[in-house]
Amino acid sequence: MQYSYQFDEELQQEWDWPERYSPQPEILRYARHVADRFDLRRDIQFDTRVQAAHYDDATQAWDVTTDDGKVTRARYFVLAVGCLSSFNKPDIPGLEDFEGNTYFTAQWPHEPVNFTGQDVAVIGTGSTAMQSSPEIAKQAKSLTVCQRTANYSIPAQNRPQDPEYVAYVRKNYPELRAEAKTLYGGLLDDFGEVRAVDTPREEVEAELEQRWKKGGLTFLGGFSDMLYDERANVIAAEFVKAKIRSIVKDPETAELLCPRNIIGGKRLCVDNGFFQIFNLPHVSLMDVGSKPIERITPRGILRGGTEHRFDSIVYATGFDAITGSYLRIDIRGRDGLKLKDHWDAGPRTFLGMTVSGFPNMFMVTGPGSPSVLTNMLPSIELSVEWLTDAIAALRKAGKTTMEATPEAEASWVAHVNEVAQGSLRSKVKSWYNGGNIPGKPSVFMPYIGGLPAYLEKCNEVVAAGYRGFKMTGAPRPVAPPPQNPVTAEEQTT
Numbered sequence: 001m002q003y004s005y006q007f008d009e010e011l012q013q014e015w016d017w018p019e020r021y022s023p024q025p026e027i028l029r030y031a032r033h034v035a036d037r038f039d040l041r042r043d044i045q046f047d048t049r050v051q052a053a054h055y056d057d058a059t060q061a062w063d064v065t066t067d068d069g070k071v072t073r074a075r076y077f078v079l080a081v082g083c084l085s086s087f088n089k090p091d092i093p094g095l096e097d098f099e100g101n102t103y104f105t106a107q108w109p110h111e112p113v114n115f116t117g118q119d120v121a122v123i124g125t126g127s128t129a130m131q132s133s134p135e136i137a138k139q140a141k142s143l144t145v146c147q148r149t150a151n152y153s154i155p156a157q158n159r160p161q162d163p164e165y166v167a168y169v170r171k172n173y174p175e176l177r178a179e180a181k182t183l184y185g186g187l188l189d190d191f192g193e194v195r196a197v198d199t200p201r202e203e204v205e206a207e208l209e210q211r212w213k214k215g216g217l218t219f220l221g222g223f224s225d226m227l228y229d230e231r232a233n234v235i236a237a238e239f240v241k242a243k244i245r246s247i248v249k250d251p252e253t254a255e256l257l258c259p260r261n262i263i264g265g266k267r268l269c270v271d272n273g274f275f276q277i278f279n280l281p282h283v284s285l286m287d288v289g290s291k292p293i294e295r296i297t298p299r300g301i302l303r304g305g306t307e308h309r310f311d312s313i314v315y316a317t318g319f320d321a322i323t324g325s326y327l328r329i330d331i332r333g334r335d336g337l338k339l340k341d342h343w344d345a346g347p348r349t350f351l352g353m354t355v356s357g358f359p360n361m362f363m364v365t366g367p368g369s370p371s372v373l374t375n376m377l378p379s380i381e382l383s384v385e386w387l388t389d390a391i392a393a394l395r396k397a398g399k400t401t402m403e404a405t406p407e408a409e410a411s412w413v414a415h416v417n418e419v420a421q422g423s424l425r426s427k428v429k430s431w432y433n434g435g436n437i438p439g440k441p442s443v444f445m446p447y448i449g450g451l452p453a454y455l456e457k458c459n460e461v462v463a464a465g466y467r468g469f470k471m472t473g474a475p476r477p478v479a480p481p482p483q484n485p486v487t488a489e490e491q492t493t
């Protein structure tokens with residue numbers, strides 16, 4: 001009920017969320033409902049990939065090239081490309097040679113997939129692999145989970161929504177939404193303010209036990225120092241490892257499944273019986289960390305000189321997170337400055353929504369905003385509200401372009417880096433800091449200072465008359481690009 005839109009009271013009153021964690025079809029049904037209810041489809045062109053977007057100082061507009069061959073000229077260029085949508089295709093030799101079925105979890109087919117009677121390999125043990133493996137195990141003749149690095153996971157404890165809770169939230173939605181914005185992750189739950197290192201060990205463990213039973217991503221939220229003090233972190237890490245050892249009957253497999261690094265350093269996973277599947281006779285763990293996959297062969301996986309045959313291989317290998325979707329578009333700002341070059345050493349933004357040298361370009365939950373460290377749907381709405389207010393203010397001021405100054409951007413980048421240093425999360429290679437993609441700059445990309453601090457900074461900028469931005473130019477209509485089939489009418493925004 002919290003991971004949903006709040007911009008329309010009737011929408012949040014009328015929608016039923018039947019489970020604590022909705023499955024994918026339910027979320028898709030909601031997205032479609034929102035699109036229909038607010039008549040959004042007329043403004044959406046589906047099945048279209050943006051290839052390039054170039055800013056032209058002469059027209060003070062963006063020329064956006066799409067794969068249907070059209071160029072659309074726009075005054076404002078808003079990127080809502082997502083933090084986890086650019087698929088990471090692993091560089092494993094022979095991947096294309098496999099003659100069985102290849103699936104990438106990030107590009108899952110829309111038609112149902114059936115693994116009945118098949119020998120299946122899943123590559124990866126991140127959230128997606130942990131959530132898909134138990135489902136695949138229900139159908140497959142055999143399932144081999146290929147693990148490079150063991151990962152922490154907390155039971156989702158998914159369940160039907162309690163009607164009393166639903167009634168309570170519905171009755172108090174506006175107050176609860178407002179309260180959520182005052183919390184670090186924009187999510188209401190019971191969070192502890194005391195430090196685990198100042199609390200007797202039995203009490204810390206009792207709290208962890210209660211959170212394990214409750215399930216979900218706020219497992220570490222009982223104490224304020226879990227992600228800041230290694231002494232606290234190790235208590236939670238040992239707690240989860242003890243759980244893994246108690247669930248998985250084969251001690252060797254259990255030991256392999258026990259993570260070695262900081263809990264919560266990589267994003268914590270939630271699962272529906274992941275560790276339990278290793279007690280099933282047809283499920284096994286392949287340690288591809290100590291003995292890597294040599295190559296994919298036409299029939300399966302070659303490792304340690306042995307070929308393991310499979311009917312299907314599922315790659316749950318994650319995303320080129322946070323910056324990937326921006327950099328896959330050829331974005332050029334003022335004087336042809338390429339975003340790729342500007343972000344060569346890591347993303348540079350002001351407030352995670354704008355970039356110096358890229359006038360009138362706005363990002364929804366971009367790098368340098370709290371994004372993935374918060375409840376995403378409310379964060380998306382906050383981004384959208386801020387940038388639409390900014391555009392309104394620009395128009396009201398009788399100006400055409402708005403652009404972050406290099407100084408404001410530099411100071412925001414320094415602040416984002418500085419707050420990241422204090423967290424244990426910056427000590428672990430993860431998709432938060434580019435560590436999952438070979439060659440990607442090692443920079444902690446989301447803003448880790450929390451939603452309230454972030455909102456305060458965004459509001460301060462507005463209150464100070466958009467401090468840190470240059471507003472220039474007199475308003476004028478956007479002229480259509482030459483030989484453009486898109487009409488001027490269509491190009492007003």
Ligand code: NAP
Nearest residue numbers: 084090123124125126127128129148149267316317318319
């Ligand atoms: P991920 O967390 O990045 O996990 C990718 C997995 O693939 C890791 O285990 C990684 O191993 C492995 N891998 C990558 N390349 C490999 C290679 N060449 N050989 C062997 N293993 C390889 O990606 P994800 O599971 O898709 O999750 C990404 C994020 O999406 C999550 O953290 C979460 O934010 C979101 N998500 C959320 C939910 C949810 O419950 N709401 C569900 C799914 C995903 P290493 O660790 O060794 O790199």
